[in-house]
Amino acid sequence: MKKNGRIEYKECVGSDIVFTSEVLDVLEKLHDKFSNKINKFRSIRKKNLHEIIKDSDINPVEKLFTESSNSNEWKLDVPDELFIPGIEISGPSSQTSMFINGLNPTPSGFRADGDLDDDEDASGHTLQDTVNSAINRKGAVIGNLKFYDEEKKKNYEVVPGKLPFFMHRERGLLLDEEDFLIDGNPISASILGTTLTLMHCGREQQKKGDFIYFYIPKLETENEAIFWKEFFDEACRVIDNLDSNKIKAIMLVESLPIALNMENILFSLGKYSAGFNAARWDLKASVLEFIMGRPDLVWPDRFEVNVASTPFMVSIFRHLVAVCLKHGGVPIGGMATALPSRDEDINKMAASSITSDKTWEAENGFLRGWVAHIYHMETASKPFKDLHSSGWAPTEDMKNPELYPLSNINLKPEGELTKEGTRRNVRTIIEYLEGWFNGRGAKGIDSLEGVAGKRPALMEDLATARISIAQTAQRIMHSSICHDTGDAHSKKFTEEMFNQEFQDIISIRPEKEEIYERARNLGIDWLNNYLDFNFDPLSYYQRNNY
Incomplete structure (x- = not known):
């Protein structure tokens, strides 16, 4: 650890560039002012969640729903640039080759409108990731970002031309950076990442006359939005x-509390507020956590819980759009996760699915969506661009949140609860954790690997792993019966599934047995903690313990 006054941090590649004396001084000041407040938010969150999940008589919607006290007419001040219809490419800002690829045009010349440069769920949650992100973002803005991949013997450079606008996503309020200490205590990962972005990339953006845009993840309350305004x-x-x-x-x-209090929270961020994103996967994970103790709200297989056909999600996202449109904010849709394949039939299947999903979003008032791979950027963008270029405009009803009430939504989707669904959850957990042990926050996963049929692999990040863990825990907790086999879920039943999936994976990839064994073991521990109502984030687990 390198020591500088009150600060100690783990030296890593580029840390000498990023942690200047000016940066360290600012980090100290912001840590001193805000760290206690962040710790209080964490305690309040945990108390509120446990109060709900430990009493099965409490209806989470009734408990969390908050009437709007800011429903009068007020407007946000949002730059025109954020109203461009189209697509944002998403990827880890720490992995330089992927970051550069996302900024570049496709072979046909199509470039994303925005770039979600992510140091959160798509990241490996290490100090090295955050340092890399600071360097990569600044290099892209200045115009000198290059990378040579020694293994592939390949150069990566940003192609000249207008770049996508940057949407920076840092880690949320729950997370600390264990390798950066002030007075012996870890700094908040939110304070660290946001400060580095403002000081390195952000100031360069403003020098060029650009705005600095952030996505703020994992918010829950008005007070947390006020925190970010004050920060x-x-x-x-x-x-x-x-x-x-x-x-x-x-x-x-991407949490049930914010979903049930959107108008107040949009107002509470003050002059920095620009809109909402419909973060599907983390929202599902949050809902599962809040209903974990309710035997009457056990979910069907998560693969059947689609946005367009699940009533409570339709209500939440139409309400989101209405709040944004009413107040001049930007509504952003969800992620298209399909990865390209060498099989053109699979690519056509993926394109059809993406088109259907993004058409639903566009017609319901979203301006843009996200896409996980440059191969599908143009396909994902087309429904938004085509609709808005046609002269279409949202109806007056679409701008009225009162027409999409949330006070009585039913959080139980319809569908089958199957052993196969649980098996696919377990497979996803093991595969995701293998990538996490390798320092990746997102990984291409086919949970049906080895099963006959054609389908694209999906780029899965931490949110999918959270859903998979939460759903599996819920089924064990309530001894749920599989509709396809009649089996009852139990810890033994599920641990046997972990072992079976582990064996199946290493029969395909025997050279990776050791790391997949670590992934299986961590997956079982993570699941057991969920069964004890301990929903601590994955980054709280130490890789070296497995």
């Missing part, structure tokens, strides 16, 4: 050459 205010006070009027943020609706 940006203070950051602009202590960081030289930073204009608070040119910082905007879109909040991710």
Whole structure:
């Protein structure tokens, strides 16, 4: 660890570039002002969640729903750039080759409108990832970002031309950075990542006349939105050459509490507020956590819980759009996760599915969506661009949140609960954790690997692993019966499934037996903690313990 006054941090590639004396001074000031408040938020979250899940008589919707006290007419001040219809390419900002690819055009010349440069769920959650992200983002803005892949013997450079606008996503309020300490205590990963982005990439963006845009993940309450308003205010006070009027943020609706209090939260972020994103996967995971103790709300296989056909998700996302449209905000849709295949039939299947999904989003008022791979960028963008170029405009009803009430939504989707669905969850968990042990936050996964039929692999990040863990725990907790086999879920039943899936995987990839064994063992521990109502984030687990 390198020591500098009160600060100690693990040296890594590029840390000498990123952690200047100016940066360290600002980090100390922001840590001192905000760290206690973040710790209080964490305690409040845990208390509120446990109060609900440990009493099966509590209806989570009734408990969490908050009437809007900000339903009067007010408008956000949002840059025109954020109203461009189309697509944002998503990927880890720490992996330089992937980051550059996302900024570049496809062979046909199509370039994404925005770039979701992610140091959160698609990241490996290490200090090295955050340092890499700071360097890569700044290099892209300045125009000198290059990378040579020694293994592939391949050069990566940003192709000249107008780049997508950057949407920076840092780690959320629950997470710390264990390798960066102040007075012996880990700094909040939110404070660390956001400060580095403002000081390195952000100031360069503002020098060029650009805005700095953030996605704010894992928010739950009005007070947390107010925290971010105060954080940006203070950051602009202590960081030289930073204009608070040119910082905007879109909040991710990826927890049940924020979904049931959107209008108030949009207002609470103040002048930085620019809209909402419909973060499907983490929202599902959050719902599963809040209903974990309810035997009457056990979910069917998660693969059947689709946005367009699940009533409570339709209601939440139409309400999201209405709140944004009413107040001049930007509604952003979800992720298209399909990866390209060498089999053109599979690519056509993926394109059809993406088109259907993005058409639903566009027709329901979303301006853009996200896509996980450059191969499908143009396909994912087309429904948004075509609809808006046709002269289409949202109806007045679409701008009225009161027409999409959330106070009585039913959080139980319809569908089958099967052993095969649980098996696919277990497969996803093991495969995702193998990638996590290798420092990746997102990985291409086919949970039906080895099963006959054609389908694309999907780029899965931490949210999918959370859903898989939560759903499996819920089924064990309530001894749920499999509709396809009649089996009852239990810890023994599920651990046997972990072992079976592990054996199947290493029969395909025997050279990776050791790391998949670690992934299986961590997966079982993670599941057992969920059964004890301990929903601590994956980054709380130490890789070296497995």
